[in-house]
Amino acid sequence: YEMTLRLVNRRKWLVIDARAPQPPRNVGRIEAVARTPIMGFREDVSIRVTPDDEDSRIDIRSASRYFDTDLGSNTARVRKLIEDLNSAAENDNSKPAKKAAPAAPKAPPAKTVKK
Numbered sequence: 226y227e228m229t230l231r232l233v234n235r236r237k238w239l240v241i242d243a244r245a246p247q248p249p250r251n252v253g254r255i256e257a258v259a260r261t262p263i264m265g266f267r268e269d270v271s272i273r274v275t276p277d278d279e280d281s282r283i284d285i286r287s288a289s290r291y292f293d294t295d296l297g298s299n300t301a302r303v304r305k306l307i308e309d310l311n312s313a314a315e316n317d318n319s320k321p322a323k324k325a326a327p328a329a330p331k332a333p334p335a336k337t338v339k340k
């Protein structure tokens with residue numbers, strides 16, 4: 226979910242609603258508005274994230290608001306997001322697990338002097 230939201234924000238889509246997966250339903254949702262590159266027409270993007278064991282299932286839908294045909298812009302948008310999600314997941318899995326920073330050595334207790 227976090228990876229998907231990060232990619233949506235990187236594309237500068239206007240996020241209308243973002244809900245992380247939470248019990249009891251465990252379905253996350255991102256609703257956003259994207260703009261076409263040439264004329265700036267608004268197109269609605271809906272993303273549903275469902276946890277699936279260690280992975281997640283992501284359903285993406287994009288639809289034009291104004292016309293019956295979009296000349297393939299919604300298909301291209303969804304395909305590019307899927308490619309970027311797969312690349313980000315592969316890069317995330319190839320990184321070594323982060324190790325906890327070693328604890329700083331404790332200083333010896335201060336000496337008290339009695340006068």
